[in-house]
Amino acid sequence: MKTIAELQFVAETWSPEQVFQWAFHAFENRIAISSAFGAEGMVLIDIASKLRPNFRLFTLDTGFLFPETYSLMQRVEQKYGVAIERVQASLSPAEQEKIHGAALWQRDPDSCCDLRKIEPLRRKLQQLEAWITSIRRDQTEVRAAAGKIQWDSKFGLVKINPIVDWTSTQVWSYIRSHNVPYNPLHDRSYPSIGCTHCTRAVAPGEDARAGRWAGFAKTECGLHLIQPAPDLTA
Numbered sequence: 001m002k003t004i005a006e007l008q009f010v011a012e013t014w015s016p017e018q019v020f021q022w023a024f025h026a027f028e029n030r031i032a033i034s035s036a037f038g039a040e041g042m043v044l045i046d047i048a049s050k051l052r053p054n055f056r057l058f059t060l061d062t063g064f065l066f067p068e069t070y071s072l073m074q075r076v077e078q079k080y081g082v083a084i085e086r087v088q089a090s091l092s093p094a095e096q097e098k099i100h101g102a103a104l105w106q107r108d109p110d111s112c113c114d115l116r117k118i119e120p121l122r123r124k125l126q127q128l129e130a131w132i133t134s135i136r137r138d139q140t141e142v143r144a145a146a147g148k149i150q151w152d153s154k155f156g157l158v159k160i161n162p163i164v165d166w167t168s169t170q171v172w173s174y175i176r177s178h179n180v181p182y183n184p185l186h187d188r189s190y191p192s193i194g195c196t197h198c199t200r201a202v203a204p205g206e207d208a209r210a211g212r213w214a215g216f217a218k219t220e221c222g223l224h225l226i227q228p229a230p231d232l233t234a
């Protein structure tokens with residue numbers, strides 16, 4: 001039996017479909033796709049639907065998503081016949097305001113992401129043995145070291161990134177050639193879409209993630225920490 005570190009090396013030559021097949025076989029129903037329904041996430045959902053009809057899919061519903069994102073979620077459920085699990089924060093937006101003050105995202109976006117994304121994700125991942133994400137290496141510095149199969153030391157389970165070596169061009173080529181639905185905000189200069197409060201359109205020539213937390217040094221929610229794999233058997 002190979003260790004996660006060995007698999008991480010071997011899996012680098014695998015196609016997204018091969019990564020999915022290995023992951024679905026290894027973890028059966030103890031694995032789920034995490035998606036915010038960006039372009040990359042839609043590719044994953046489409047590939048997964050062709051390999052396993054009742055794949056598990058969840059999203060971190062911060063309560064601050066765009067109407068276009070909520071609409072796309074409905075479309076995904078209809079087209080792919082899956083029920084999206086909406087994982088929510090312990091505090092409602094009103095409770096957060098009462099305890100932490102108004103517009104926490106403007107004053108301390110890390111704390112806001114902790115409350116609305118990290119804690120709910122940690123709670124969700126405790127129910128799983130592996131999760132599947134749509135990160136790509138060229139998106140941020142933190143993601144540059146990600147593997148297709150890796151140990152997630154932050155959350156303590158296996159993390160699967162089937163299209164980690166894809167480019168944005170490959171993602172859009174897949175979407176067009178397979179007629180995959182996508183968030184219409186992408187056509188309005190929103191290459192990366194998160195919460196309404198922390199996402200803006202990008203100007204021509206700006207980095208694809210320049211519209212996330214504009215004005216802050218922050219580039220990540222904190223969901224994707226990449227560290228070397230420990231010697232754990234798969």
Ligand code: SF4
Nearest residue numbers: 105109112113195198
């Ligand atoms: S992206 Fe913004 S609004 Fe959403 S959880 Fe993070 S700081 Fe809060």
